[in-house]
Amino acid sequence: MQDLTVEILELVRLAATDLPPDVEESLRKAVEQEAPGSPGRGALETILANVELSRQNSTPICQDTGTPIFYVRHPEGWSTRKLRQQIEAAVVEATRRAYLRPNSVDSLSGKNSGNNLGGDHFPSVHFEEVEGETLVMELMLKGGGCENVGAQYSLPNAALGAGRDLAGVRKAVLDAVHKAQGQGCSPGILGVAIGGDRGTSYYASKETLFRKMDEANPNPELAALEEQLTDEANQLGIGPMGFGGKTTVLSTKMTHLNRLPASFFVSVSYMCWAYRRRKMTWQNGTVQYE
DSSP: OOOOHHHHHHHHHHHHHSOOHHHHHHHHHHHHHSOTTOHHHHHHHHHHHHHHHHHHHTOOSSSOOOEEEEEEEEETTOOHHHHHHHHHHHHHHHHHTTSSOOOOBOTTTOOBOSSSOBTTTBSEEEEEEESSSOEEEEEEEEOHHHHHTOEEEESSBTTTTBOSSHHHHHHHHHHHHHHHTTTTTSSEEEEEEESSOHHHHHHHHHHGGGSOTTOOOSSHHHHHHHHHHHHHHHTTOOOGGGSOSSOSEEEEEEEEOOOOTTOOEEEEEEEOSOOEEEEEEEETTEEEEO
């Protein structure tokens, strides 16, 4: 099978240093929504200046280069063991080149591995075998600040007056945004999963964050709720970095999973403005990046 270590290294570099065009466009539109001279507009202008410098110099967009989360869809016959070895080698080299900050800390000893490797789950790698001969690898770098303000709700929730329906889901998601209060580096992007168990629900909420900013939800009900939640979150007045303003959330992405009758979970994965995700497609020896 193909050795893709060098190509994966470039995927990591792009994710860490070059914000995707659709995300940057959303931030530039957000600047125009904020009042001239306001703290919110100033924060967004500083963010965009940082984005440009990071791209020019191949330096990290944010000092917290996050947990590397890989989703790999591979053809039949490819070794996931070898693919993981290539991913880990690329992560180590990316850390050596300072595209990534050493972030992997042993939870018991407090020792930093120094190379962003640690156990079976750092980096986080998810594999799926698919038909055809094309390999697709997607990477998200998820910072600790935005991960800290993620939330999971079990409905019904009497304190929120939230039942087991989309109206209850709406209340839970808005509560998560309100509690964040700009922490997690707003303006953020919300990944929301309805249903599943506690683990699969969080897993799916992160998967939604690989969607493009303008990608419509195929489910009409969820598509409408995504727009409503983004609009209502921006009416909270929290604003960029919590300084106040009209831009608290750039977008909302939702999915739903089957669940047990006893459980109704709503999981919210909050992504910071440094929405670092990139995609690599390999086919017949040719690699493309998005």
